[in-house]
Amino acid sequence: MTRICPDPIPKRARDLFADMEALTARFSALAAGIGCLSIIDLARLKPLMDQDEEFRFLVSLLSSAEERLLAGFTYPKRRREWLGGRLAAKRGLSRTQATEPAAACWYRDYSLLPDASGRPSLHDYPAQEPIPAISISHSREYATALVVATGPCGIDIQQKSAQLVTVQERFATEEELTLLDRVDDLRTRLGILWTAKEAVKKCLLADQPTFFGRISLTEVAYQSEGAIWKVGCRVTGRDGCTATVRIAEFDDYLIACTAGEPYA
Ligand SMILES: CC(C)(COP(=O)(O)OP(=O)(O)OC[C@H]1O[C@@H](n2cnc3c(N)ncnc32)[C@H](O)[C@@H]1OP(=O)(O)O)[C@@H](O)C(=O)NCCC(=O)NCCS
Numbered sequence: 001m002t003r004i005c006p007d008p009i010p011k012r013a014r015d016l017f018a019d020m021e022a023l024t025a026r027f028s029a030l031a032a033g034i035g036c037l038s039i040i041d042l043a044r045l046k047p048l049m050d051q052d053e054e055f056r057f058l059v060s061l062l063s064s065a066e067e068r069l070l071a072g073f074t075y076p077k078r079r080r081e082w083l084g085g086r087l088a089a090k091r092g093l094s095r096t097q098a099t100e101p102a103a104a105c106w107y108r109d110y111s112l113l114p115d116a117s118g119r120p121s122l123h124d125y126p127a128q129e130p131i132p133a134i135s136i137s138h139s140r141e142y143a144t145a146l147v148v149a150t151g152p153c154g155i156d157i158q159q160k161s162a163q164l165v166t167v168q169e170r171f172a173t174e175e176e177l178t179l180l181d182r183v184d185d186l187r188t189r190l191g192i193l194w195t196a197k198e199a200v201k202k203c204l205l206a207d208q209p210t211f212f213g214r215i216s217l218t219e220v221a222y223q224s225e226g227a228i229w230k231v232g233c234r235v236t237g238r239d240g241c242t243a244t245v246r247i248a249e250f251d252d253y254l255i256a257c258t259a260g261e262p263y264a
Contacts, residue, residue: 002094002105005061012048013057019044020091027255029226030248034259035148036096037155038088042080043141045087049080058083061090063111065123084143085136086112089120092147096132119206135202139253146257153259154203156195160187160252164194171197176217188249193217195256196231196245203258204235204243218242231256 004017020040031037048054059067066086073079090107111123112134120134135146135155146155158164164187172193180189201211208214219232229247247256 002090002107002110004094005057005106005108007057007060010054010057012051012054016040016044016048017091020088024091026250027248030228030246030255031146031257032226034246034257035146035153036092037144037146037255037257038091038095039142039144039157039255040084040088040091041141042084042138042143045080045084046076049076049083058087061107062086063108063124065111065113066108069113081138081143085120085138085145088143089134089136089145089147092134092145093132096147096149117207119202133259135199135257137198137202137255142253144255146259148259151260152203152206153257154199154201155255155257156198156202157253157255158191158195158198160185160191160254162187164190171212173216179217179220182222188254191249191254192220192229192231192247192256195247195254196233196258199245199256199258200233200235200243203260204241 023041024038027037027039048058070083073082089112105126110125112120113123115121120136122131125131130150133148133151133153135153137144137155137157139157140159142157144155144157146153168190172190176193177189180192183189197212197215200215205211214236216234217231218234221230223230231245231247233243233245235241243258245256245258247254
């Protein structure tokens, strides 16, 4: 079981973690049966990164390797989304790991670092085998992370921005848009497609630089309980394997998550 830190937590940081719990609770149905999804409001994180005491505290939650990585980012937005993703992932790990005292560790006792492809991977994690898999995504005001006990996983959050419409020919086909024709709003339709393909890429094609052309939407269903889209995708070039992605809408965003080995 991972725990936040051995020291007292400053009040504003405690409020940030309480806010993350409340926000995350809204998505409990989305990742049900997949893993643990956590989401953090980056607008709430921003002021803490500008305050000495709170920022020192937040950095104390990182391992020294993570701290060095954060120090290398110069743009405030990138620092915020990177740290937000780590906090969400570490929160998820603290919820999914074994509870034996021997396995307990603090957030800073292990590192979540990019592998050669950029995918986050755990180092020096003291808890039991198998080592959990983690996926991270951020978009504008939110960062989110998915933690699964075993096997690859992928998460994507995307604001329904006008840019989705501008670049739609790069990731959407007529057939795929037809499968989604019961969704009236074009940005929502495109956002479902985009987040599904990004989540599948992170899960199954992490080491592939190009991927949109290799992932096709094959079926769409809507589950009214929890208001979740269940989207089937086929991945070409991997023996025709398939993946199921669960997608939810909230405010102006879509969040998609998937996990598991490919099914041929
Ligand atoms: C890098 C990529 C994995 C996601 O990029 P993105 O959608 O811009 O960003 P997201 O916020 O959703 O995801 C970023 C996170 O993905 C993770 N990630 C990066 N590379 C990854 C990979 N190869 N596999 C799995 N996860 C990866 C990282 O954790 C990263 O966050 P961090 O660096 O703060 O830890 C990849 O899908 C990509 O390059 N997308 C670009 C899409 C594109 O081609 N756009 C052009 C217009 S069509």
